[in-house]
Amino acid sequence: xxxxxxxPHLQTTLTGPLLELESHLxxxxxxxxxxxxxxxxxxxxxxxxxxxxxxxxxxxxxVDTNLFPAGFNNLAxxxxxxxxxxxxxxxxxxxxxxxxxxxxxxxxTRNTFYLExxxxxxxxxxxxxxxxxxxSLRPDLDHPMExxxxxxxxxxxxxxxxxxxxxxxxxxxxxxxxxxxDLSSGRPTILENIEQxxxxxxxxxxxxxxxxxxxxxxxxxxxxxxxxIEIDPWIITPLSIQCGPVDFKKREGLNCLAGAVNMVLEQxxxxxxxxxxxxxxxxxxxxxxxxYGMAIMSVQDPDQxxxxxxxxxxxxxxxxxxxxxxxxxxxxxxxxFETLKGAVAExxxxxxxxxxxxxxxxxxxxxxxxxxxxxxxxxFEPLSFAEAxxxxxxxxxxxxxxxxxxxxxxxxxxxxVAAAREICEAKPNCPGHSx
Amino acid sequence: xxxxxxxPHLQTTLTGPLLELESHLxxxxxxxxxxxxxxxxxxxxxxxxxxxxxxxxxxxxxVDTNLFPAGFNNLAxxxxxxxxxxxxxxxxxxxxxxxxxxxxxxxxTRNTFYLExxxxxxxxxxxxxxxxxxxSLRPDLDHPMExxxxxxxxxxxxxxxxxxxxxxxxxxxxxxxxxxxDLSSGRPTILENIEQxxxxxxxxxxxxxxxxxxxxxxxxxxxxxxxxIEIDPWIITPLSIQCGPVDFKKREGLNCLAGAVNMVLEQxxxxxxxxxxxxxxxxxxxxxxxxYGMAIMSVQDPDQxxxxxxxxxxxxxxxxxxxxxxxxxxxxxxxxFETLKGAVAExxxxxxxxxxxxxxxxxxxxxxxxxxxxxxxxxFEPLSFAEAxxxxxxxxxxxxxxxxxxxxxxxxxxxxVAAAREICEAKPNCPGHSx
Numbered sequence: 001x002x003x004x005x006x007x008p009h010l011q012t013t014l015t016g017p018l019l020e021l022e023s024h025l026x027x028x029x030x031x032x033x034x035x036x037x038x039x040x041x042x043x044x045x046x047x048x049x050x051x052x053x054x055x056x057x058x059x060x061x062x063v064d065t066n067l068f069p070a071g072f073n074n075l076a077x078x079x080x081x082x083x084x085x086x087x088x089x090x091x092x093x094x095x096x097x098x099x100x101x102x103x104x105x106x107x108x109t110r111n112t113f114y115l116e117x118x119x120x121x122x123x124x125x126x127x128x129x130x131x132x133x134x135x136s137l138r139p140d141l142d143h144p145m146e147x148x149x150x151x152x153x154x155x156x157x158x159x160x161x162x163x164x165x166x167x168x169x170x171x172x173x174x175x176x177x178x179x180x181x182d183l184s185s186g187r188p189t190i191l192e193n194i195e196q197x198x199x200x201x202x203x204x205x206x207x208x209x210x211x212x213x214x215x216x217x218x219x220x221x222x223x224x225x226x227x228x229i230e231i232d233p234w235i236i237t238p239l240s241i242q243c244g245p246v247d248f249k250k251r252e253g254l255n256c257l258a259g260a261v262n263m264v265l266e267q268x269x270x271x272x273x274x275x276x277x278x279x280x281x282x283x284x285x286x287x288x289x290x291x292y293g294m295a296i297m298s299v300q301d302p303d304q305x306x307x308x309x310x311x312x313x314x315x316x317x318x319x320x321x322x323x324x325x326x327x328x329x330x331x332x333x334x335x336x337f338e339t340l341k342g343a344v345a346e347x348x349x350x351x352x353x354x355x356x357x358x359x360x361x362x363x364x365x366x367x368x369x370x371x372x373x374x375x376x377x378x379x380f381e382p383l384s385f386a387e388a389x390x391x392x393x394x395x396x397x398x399x400x401x402x403x404x405x406x407x408x409x410x411x412x413x414x415x416x417v418a419a420a421r422e423i424c425e426a427k428p429n430c431p432g433h434s435x
Numbered sequence: 436x437x438x439x440x441x442x443p444h445l446q447t448t449l450t451g452p453l454l455e456l457e458s459h460l461x462x463x464x465x466x467x468x469x470x471x472x473x474x475x476x477x478x479x480x481x482x483x484x485x486x487x488x489x490x491x492x493x494x495x496x497x498v499d500t501n502l503f504p505a506g507f508n509n510l511a512x513x514x515x516x517x518x519x520x521x522x523x524x525x526x527x528x529x530x531x532x533x534x535x536x537x538x539x540x541x542x543x544t545r546n547t548f549y550l551e552x553x554x555x556x557x558x559x560x561x562x563x564x565x566x567x568x569x570x571s572l573r574p575d576l577d578h579p580m581e582x583x584x585x586x587x588x589x590x591x592x593x594x595x596x597x598x599x600x601x602x603x604x605x606x607x608x609x610x611x612x613x614x615x616x617d618l619s620s621g622r623p624t625i626l627e628n629i630e631q632x633x634x635x636x637x638x639x640x641x642x643x644x645x646x647x648x649x650x651x652x653x654x655x656x657x658x659x660x661x662x663x664i665e666i667d668p669w670i671i672t673p674l675s676i677q678c679g680p681v682d683f684k685k686r687e688g689l690n691c692l693a694g695a696v697n698m699v700l701e702q703x704x705x706x707x708x709x710x711x712x713x714x715x716x717x718x719x720x721x722x723x724x725x726x727y728g729m730a731i732m733s734v735q736d737p738d739q740x741x742x743x744x745x746x747x748x749x750x751x752x753x754x755x756x757x758x759x760x761x762x763x764x765x766x767x768x769x770x771x772f773e774t775l776k777g778a779v780a781e782x783x784x785x786x787x788x789x790x791x792x793x794x795x796x797x798x799x800x801x802x803x804x805x806x807x808x809x810x811x812x813x814x815f816e817p818l819s820f821a822e823a824x825x826x827x828x829x830x831x832x833x834x835x836x837x838x839x840x841x842x843x844x845x846x847x848x849x850x851x852v853a854a855a856r857e858i859c860e861a862k863p864n865c866p867g868h869s870x
Contacts, residue, residue, distance in 0.1 A: 033564020034534050037527065082517055085790055089524055092472065099469050129468020152830075355520055392562075395587075 021060060021235055022398035022407050028229045029392060029406075035228055036354065036413055039221075042431075043420040045354040047090055047178065047199035051412040053347045054238075054334035058277055060407060061238040061334045062415040063284070065214055067200050067423075068182040070106075072120040073113070073151075075350060075358040080124065083350075083357040087128040090353035091176055095197045100131040100174030102167070104160065104191070106181045107138050112150055119155045121180065124352075130176075135160035135169040137181065137188055144170075165195040179205075203426035210288045211329045215240035217418035225414055234271050236411055238334055239264055242288055244327035248313040258302035260330040261285065265302070268332045282333035285316075289327065298333055349412035356409040456495060456670055457833035457842050463664045464829075464841075470663055471789065471848055474656075477866075478855040480789035482525055482613060482634035486847035488782045489673075489769035493712055495842060496673040496769045497850040498719070500649055502635050502858075503617040505541075507555035508548070508586075510785060510793040515559065518785075518792040522563040525788035526611055530632045535566040535609030537602070539595065539626070541616045542573050547585055554590045556615065559787075565611075570595035570604040572616065572623055579605075600630040614640075638861035645723045646764045650675035652853035660849055669706050671846055673769055674699055677723055679762035683748040688763075693737035695765040696720065700737070703767050717768035720751075724762065733768055784847035791844040 025032065050069035051062045075083065091098055103125075105118050118134065125132040136145075136157045144158045158169035166173045167190060177196045183205025191202055203209075219237055226233035243260040246253035261283045268281035285305070286296040295316045299305060308316070338345045340363050349359040392406035424430040460467065485504035486497045510518065526533055538560075540553050553569065560567040571580075571592045582590045593604035601608045602625060612631045618640025626637055638644075654672055661668035678695040681688035696718045703716035720740070721731040730751045734740060743751070773780045775798050784794040828837040859865040 030561050030564055030566055033523075033562070034566075037523070037564055041531070078513065079516075081514075082520060085517060085520055088468075088472070088790075096476070126465050127468070129465055129472055131465055131469075355523075 019398050021231060022403050024229045024231050025407055025410055026392055026394060026398060026403060029394075031228065032410060035225070036417070039417045040354040040420065043417070043424045044093070045090075045351070045416055045420050046204075046423055047094060048350070048352045049416055049419055050348055050350045050359075051415045053349065053408055053411060054336055055338050055347060055408075056279075056335040057337045058275060059235055059334055060411050061236055062218065062411060063238060063331065063334065064211075065218075065415045065419050066182075067204050067419060068106075068180050069350060070114055070117040070180070071348065071360070072124065072350065073116040074360040075120070076360075079358040080127070082355075083124050083352055084127045086352035086355040086357050087124050087130075089355075091125070091128065091130055093353065094199055095176040098130065098175040098197075100133070100172060101125050101176045101178055102169065102172065102174050102196075103132060103134045103178045104167075104181050105134055105136060105157070107136065109136075109138070109145070109147065109157065115147060115155050116149055116151055118180065119149055119151070119153050121178075122155070125178075131172070131174070133158060133169050133172050135167065137190070160190060162190050162194075165193065167191065167194055167196065181205075200423055201426060204423055208426070209422070210242065210327060211286075212240050212242035212288050212327075214415075214418055214422055215329075215331070217421045218415055221414050221417045221421070232275075234275070236414065239267055239332040241330045242327060243330055244288065246326065246328045248308070248317040251313070254305055254308075257285065257328055257330065258305040260328075261299055261305055262302040264330050264332050265300070279335055284331045284333045286329055286331070287327070288329040347408050349408050351412060351416055354413070354416070356412065359405075359408065359412075454833050456666060457838050459664045459666050460842055460845055461829060461833060461838060466663065467845060470660070471852070474852045475789040475855065478852070478859045479528070480525075480786070480851055480855050481639075481858055482529060483785070483787045484851055484854055485783055485785050485794075486850045488784065488843055488846060489771055490773050490782060490843075491714075491770040492772045493710060494670055494769055495846050496671055497653065497846060498673060498766065498769065499646075500653075500850045500854050501617075502639050502854060503615050504785060505549055505552040505615070506783065506795070507559065507785065508551040509795040510555070511795075514793040515562070517790075518559045518787055519562045521787035521790040521792050522559050522565075524790075526560070526563065526565060528788065529634055530611040533565065533610040533632075535568070535607060536560050536611045536613055537604065537607065537609050537631075538567060538569045538613045539572060539602075539616050540569055540592070542571070544571075544573070544580070544582065544592065550582060550590055551584055551586055553615065554584055554586070554588050556613075557590070560613075566607070566609070568593060568604050568607050570602065572625070595625060597625050597629075600628065602626065602629055602631065635858055636861060639858055643861070644857070645677065645762060646721075647675055647677035647723050647762075649850075649853055649857055650764075650766070652856045653850055656849050656852045656856070667710075669710070671849065674702055674767040676765045677762060678765055679723065681761065681763045683743070683752040686748070689740055689743075692720065692763060692765065693740040695763075696734055696740055697737040699765050699767050700735070714770055719766045719768045721764055721766070722762070723764040782843050784843050786847065786851055789848070789851070791847065794840075794843065794847075 046067055048067075048069055050066045050071065052064040052066075054061055054063050072083070091101060103118065103121060106114060108114060122132045122134065134155070134157050137160055138157075141157060141159045144156055147155045147157065149155055160167055160169060163173065167177060168174070173196075175196055177194070177198050179198065179200060183202070187202055187205060191198065215238070219233075219240070222237045223233045226236065241260045241264060243257050244253060246257050248254075264283040265281045268283075271277075272279060272281060280300055282298050282300045284296065284298050297312070297316065336344050336346055338347070338361070340361065343363050345361040345363045347359055347361055350357050393400055393402040396403060481502055483502075483504055485501045485506060487499040487501075489496055489498050507518070526536060538553065538556060541549060543549060557567045557569065569590070569592050572595055573592075576592060576594045578594065580592045582592065584590055595602055595604060598608065602612060603609070608631075610631055612629070612633045614633065614635060618637070622637055622640060622643075626633065650673070654668075654675070657672045658668045661671065676695045676699060678692050679688060681692050683689075699718040700716045703718075706712075707714060707716060715735055717733050717735045719731065719733055732747070732751065771779050771781055773782070773796070775796065778798050780796040780798045782794055782796055785792050828835055831838060
């Protein structure tokens with residue numbers, strides 16, 4: 001079992017009920033792993049995902065599940081073998097005969113953080129034994145483009161082409177095509193009806209996906225899991241309500257939105273009282289579609305919604321690549337009480353197939369515990385988890401680092417089960433999900 | 436990719452051709468992984484195995500492949516998540532619906548090193564989400580026995596019972612039964628024709644298995660691999676010849692054995708000349724069956740075989756649990772040039788399913804480079820590999836630690852392919868193996 005390892009000195013001010021959660025997870029580890037196995041046998045896990053968590057000490061909950069994860073370059077190098085092993089299994093399950101993988105990335109070619117992620121992903125798949133090339137959707141790319149990265153590696157983007165029912169680059173048309181593009185700008189025609197295995201399926205782009213729909217699934221999954229290990233499901237579930245259509249520019253739907261905020265704040269206040277939590281409830285309002293923290297705000301009072309100024313309303317109506325916010329999600333805000341040298345630290349957990357392969361903290365010095373950390377242009381320091389989130393230490397205290405990481409890995413996988421169900425539902429023959 | 440990591444300060448005096456091997460492995464990594472994937476798709480890997488390697492600097496070769504590996508307690512705790520992940524996949528493939536695993540261990544209950552191994556194996560399977568209990572074959576065990584281990588953990592051995600066509604302990608009769616007993620004393624009747632999945636199959640016990648047979652497979656595998664990456668297969672292949680029957684006590688078959696030794700020494704001398712190696716060839720004579728280094732000796736001259744004294748002959752005719760040496764294997768000796776503070780260090784690589792999960796060095800101060808390190812009662816210091824053998828570092832020098840470990844992992848997996856073919860051959864419907 002893992003020995004004590006160098007682990008960031010994180011501090012959690014409130015630890016009561018989370019310790020309780022960690023203790024429950026430790027006591028039920030074999031059952032938990034068997035339960036996840038059963039879930040993913042029933043509904044296969046997505047090829048990969050990352051899950052943003054918030055750890056309030058008394059509550060540990062996912063706030064975002066990304067099916068096109070970036071940030072693989074932030075994982076600890078020591079944990080790479082785990083990612084490689086998981087990738088071997090995941091590609092083989094998706095495409096047993098594949099010897100190659102084509103990655104379709106986001107279009108932005110100047111974001112070196114993103115490009116380092118792409119290189120890290122390519123390295124993982126190469127080390128797993130798959131020739132891996134990158135086919136860009138950029139319309140202005142007509143020949144291979146080599147990019148020198150800050151890590152001194154070279155990334156080659158090639159123009160994506162279609163031949164009959166297959167997509168590829170040059171003479172490379174492998175069976176497995178991996179999307180690392182969240183399709184915020186829509187379903188690319190070139191990818192429609194290809195005969196290759198597209199991971200995840202085209203329907204999982206943000207154009208077709210609602211966050212509240214994910215959290216509906218998550219809530220059901222979390223309830224079933226809470227029953228299994230005998231905890232209050234509130235400890236791991238953020239209340240999430242859909243509201244819309246909202247047009248911030250035209251001030252349409254704001255009353256409805258304020259009502260939803262009010263409902264979330266009231267229910268959270270009740271839950272805080274029930275659990276003896278002394279914090280002020282807050283709600284997070286964000287677009288029900290799209291990633292990137294552009295249309296997002298934290299509110300502690302419904303009136304804030306009604307009194308937005310023009311600048312705030314403009315911000316809330318902007319989306320990535322022109323995706324306009326119409327449906328909104330109002331979600332219970334979960335405080336961030338993990339800090340590193342006074343800076344807020346938020347965990348992100350990475351999974352390949354059904355397996356946790358690592359994670360990191362987004363550490364940011366300029367923000368408070370209620371702010372959203374994934375804001376555009378924001379500076380954050382990635383801090384790799386020193387351990388894999390995969391293995392608790394039964395001999396150590398419930399809040400020892402491996403056990404906290406294990407708790408992260410468990411809650412992240414609950415979100416993964418929810419995502420698996422979303423993907424299944426988008427297919428024609430999805431069986432019903434048992435509890 | 437792995438950063439520089441604390442790695443034992445090992446020294447290899449001769450590095451020329453091994454550097455060449457490592458360079459070739461680095462250059463062909465994706466092809467190599469794809470090749471292994473194809474091999475194990477064709478012939479599934481054993482549930483687990485460990486492979487003893489010898490690293491002479493100019494040659495890296497397996498000398499023993501153990502299908503009932505002990506020593507899991509010697510793996511680095513940091514690498515445990517890798518073992519857990521590999522175990523999840525391996526159990527699921529053997530037995531998709533299993534929620535439990537029964538381990539059948541060796542009978543010796545006083546060897547705390549072995550018992551710690553057993554506990555480590557149990558911990559790996561528990562962490563993988565399988566209820567794991569230990570069913571002992573000991574005829575004198577009629578109730579559960581709790582053993583306190585030096586690591587402060589408790590190991591519980593339960594009497595193995597049979598009910599109809601299933602074996603189990605108490606009310607625990609899971610689908611997967613894992614042998615950690617090399618069956619040197621024969622095929623236990625209680626395990627014959629059980630309907631559960633027995634891993635590895637009963638036919639893989641030493642009663643049914645010849646080492647030379649394994650090395651015949653290995654030689655074919657190594658040749659195919661050498662062609663793939665364009666190296667001389669000698670660099671990774673130890674010449675192995677079967678000889679027998681030999682009865683040391685009655686001095687029968689010794690001339691034949693001396694002849695085999697002579698052949699190995701001559702062919703090795705030729706190979707040394709071809710490769711510009713300045714060492715004195717030696718041969719290792721050991722029982723063609725059985726593990727444990729009891730009937731084993733190193734010779735540099737065939738006359739040593741003819742002039743054995745009574746004590747030496749007695750030693751050579753003893754085997755584990757009374758298994759008498761009849762068929763012998765004469766194998767090209769491969770020098771051990773890796774040292775740690777002047778002590779000989781020999782790598783052992785561990786695999787679960789087709790995946791390398793770690794390894795350690797047997798470090799022994801009192802032995803020379805030609806001696807066998809796995810002698811009974813011998814003291815050795817396990818020194819965990821700091822890395823997983825799973826992932827080379829393309830940016831580092833070919834002999835940098837991750838790359839040497841990767842080379843270990845590749846050669847060990849070649850032996851694993853050979854073992855997979857042995858297991859397949861023991862089954863009624865084994866398809867032929869392509870090169």
